[in-house]
Amino acid sequence: MRLTTVARRGNVVNALDPVWGIPIDTKKTPFRVEIRGRTYYFVDEQHMRRFLEGARVAYFSMEIGLEEGIRTYSGGLGVLAGDTIKSGSDLKLPMVAVTLVNRMGYFRQVISETGDQLEYPDPWEPSAFMRELPDTVEVRIGERVVRVKTWIYDYQSPAGSLIPILFLDTDVNGNTPEDRLITSHLYGGDEIYRLKQAIVLGIGGVRMLKALNFTILKYHMNEGQSSLLALELLRRNDMDANKTRDRSVFTTHTPVAAAFFSFSYETARDLLGDEFDMEEIRVFAGEDRFNMTALALNLSTYVNGVARAHVESSTRLFPGYHIRAITNGVHPCTWTSQPFKELFDRYFTGWALEPDLLVRIDTVPHEEVRNAHMKAKAALLRYIAEKTGTDLEPDTLTLGFARRMTGYKRATLLFSDLDRLRKVLRRGPIQVVMAGKAHPRDEPGKGLIREIHAAGKTLKGDVDLVFLDDYGIDLAKLLTSGVDVWLNTPLPPYEASGTSGMKAAFNGVVNFSVLDGWWAEGWMEGNTGWAIGPAPDAIIGIEARRAMELDDLYNKLEYLIIPKFYHEKDSWATMMRNSIGKIASHFHTHRMMRRYASEAYL
Secondary structure: OOOOOEEEEOOEEEEEOOOOOOEEEOOOOOOEEEEOOEEEEOOOHHHHHHHHHOEEEEEEEOOOOOOOOOOOOOOHHHHHHHHHHHHHHHOOOOEEEEEEOOOOOOOEEEEOOOOOEEEEOOOOOHHHOOEEEEEEEEEEEOOEEEEEEEEEEEEEOOOOOEEEEEEEEOOOOOOOHHHHOOOOOOOOOOHHHHHHHHHHHHHHHHHHHHHOOOEEEEEEEEOHHHOOHHHHHHHHOOOOHHHHHHOEEEEOOOOOHHHOOEEOHHHHHHHHHHHOOHHHHHHHHOOOOEEHHHHHHHOOOEEEEOOHHHHHHHHHHOOOOOEEEOOOOEOHHHHOOHHHHHHHHHHOOOOOOOHHHHHHHHHOOHHHHHHHHHHHHHHHHHHHHHHHOOOOOOOOEEEEEEOOOOHHHOOOHHHOOHHHHHHHHHHOOEEEEEEOOOOOOOHHHHHHHHHHHHHHHHOOOOOEEEEEOOOOHHHHHHHHHHOOEEEEOOOOOOOOOOOHHHHHHOOOOEEEEEOOOOHHHHOOEOOOEEEEOOOOOOOOOHHHHHHHHHHHHHHHHHHHHHHHHHHOHHHHHHHHHHHHHHHHOOOEHHHHHHHHHHHHHO
């Protein structure tokens, strides 16, 4: 659902002040301004000046997931960016965000009867959600000048400030057919296509902010794809690296060097042309290859990873850099299901703006927590029945798993030993709900989906296994609130943070996960959930680690999780409360954004 800044009360039309979120009678206030294709209203002249002239933090991200219909995201990175903006609004932080319009989306996924992933275009129409601005800027890509326009989406929470989001678009008259497609496909094409997108995002984004008269305090690069903005800042600062660093913040989400976006300097020269001296750029981007992460690291005064464990691995990758840890979070109101919103509203007034209040969840009776969860579970089971024709049982222990389908996520770990899994069922039945997309070029990832499909057939009659098509924001809300246990099985240290388990915690769902990413911080054995396998820094071989993980996975299911769920109702409800009080109260984007504001922005 889109939020707007205009509401109607009786016969009086009101707006929200874009700086402070205060309701305004638009017919009475003299403080208004027409800018960027819209009229904005203010409570006083000071707020109007601040909106027009105040310095903002510019948040750059290749993908931003705000709502289901705006298909500009593929998964966790984009959804986190959306949650970041939502919390920024709630906390009234002066921000503006920049991304690409990606008008063809990622892709729409359909799973065939044989378990094959089928991919279809997933276009969306920007004009249905946002305004097109007449302003354009130019970037040089190869031998051509490419014009870039923008769409603007105003995000404002009901009590927060307004954050404009710019969706850059090269589908502009005068551009070649090839260049008009640069902002069409999220993570599409080859290395050259992705570099063209990075030029539009980083260099074009900085130029668009200037063209629209935004005053920028800091530039926040969310992952390395946006780091070419640092080149534009260098150019503006006469190649003064210190001036550029003073304005730049970098968040890295990648725990392994192989995943960093890099390309040859020959490719860089071909596409960036003579606007930038490649010999000077080598000092910042790497001697052998143009490394986008190295560029951001070398030209930022503040660098952070997204979990404590992730910072440890990042420090090993980049020795000598001071990398802080700001563990990710999720936006409280977005990821809390309606039954739990109503429950929290009754007991914790203002929890959506102060989720720390959820630490008092122990004052809520077990029965009320159970009832809220069963309502959320019923919504998921209705959806499954409508989409697949499968009727799952509301009283059966339900495991959920939803991730990008790629090797290190190990979506099939639960099905490693089907005979052992069947033995687990002696303690009580389980049902499993899964979802996730494999990148269209990730054949091993697609193979994981086929393996899950095959496991479902083999387990038929023993375990109901449902794989839901086309994982996105709306389905994620249903899954993370409707299952009983949230399963996560990444191969350490490849999970930089992860956030789906945090979403589950806001709904009283218990985590059962490998100790990687955020879970190494949120885990309290038998209290907030259970661990699978050893700690990520354990000195242990791959085969020995896997053996320990499988032992934990099956043994804890059989001897701890299933018996507690079926035979210790109050103890299970206590763990549900612990998920809320000890995880949700801390792992949220309000806490994350306060850290950014106090450490990186000010």
